[in-house]
Amino acid sequence: MHTKQTLLLLLFAVLLLLGCKEKAADEGLSAAPPDTVALNYYNLRVAGRYADYVSAMASCDKATPAYRAHIEKMLRHHTALVQREKGGVSRVEVLRTELHSGDRLAHVYLSVTYNDSTREEVLFPLVHDGQRWRIQ
Numbered sequence: 001m002h003t004k005q006t007l008l009l010l011l012f013a014v015l016l017l018l019g020c021k022e023k024a025a026d027e028g029l030s031a032a033p034p035d036t037v038a039l040n041y042y043n044l045r046v047a048g049r050y051a052d053y054v055s056a057m058a059s060c061d062k063a064t065p066a067y068r069a070h071i072e073k074m075l076r077h078h079t080a081l082v083q084r085e086k087g088g089v090s091r092v093e094v095l096r097t098e099l100h101s102g103d104r105l106a107h108v109y110l111s112v113t114y115n116d117s118t119r120e121e122v123l124f125p126l127v128h129d130g131q132r133w134r135i136q
Contacts, residue, residue, distance in 0.1 A: 034106035035094040037133040038124040042110060046089045050075045058127055058134040087115030095121065104128045105136070 032040075044053045050072040054060050060068055082088060091113040098107045106126040113119050125136040 032133070033097075034099070034126050034128075034133050035097045035108050038097075038106075038108035038110060038126060039092060039094060041135055042092050042112075042122075042124060045075060045079070046092070048076075048079065053135075056135050058129060058136060082114065086118060089113070090115045106133065 041053060041056050044050075044056070051068075053075060054068050054071050057071070060071065063071075089112055093111045093113075095109040095111050097109070099105070100107065104127065106128075108124040108126060110122045110124050111119055112122050126133045127136045128134075
């Protein structure tokens with residue numbers, strides 16, 4: 001019985017530490033400028049972290065799990081297409097950021113360089129929800 005209690009206490013401590021670590025990382029991102037946030041979010045997508053990317057989308061906050069899964073599937077499909085046609089993404093840079101609507105809306109222009117050396121300019125819209133920048 002003592003071993004079970006120790007194990008449960010250890011598990012609780014680990015979960016508590018992980019929860020605090022995630023919160024601290026989120027707090028750091030909430031204070032970040034929109035260009036840094038846009039790069040972070042775009043890199044989530046490039047890394048295949050589709051659930052995290054969808055969670056950053058303000059428009060998906062009240063979406064059903066089925067809809068969120070559909071968005072993740074579309075992102076996965078697009079990533080596979082980019083991988084097949086261009087060899088994937090090699091670099092993402094911020095070109096410029098434009099703030100609108102009393103600094104609550106940001107248009108971040110990214111330059112995406114692919115492994116086949118082609119480039120594309122991507123408009124990455126963000127909205128500030130009062131606490132942090134989110135994908136619009």
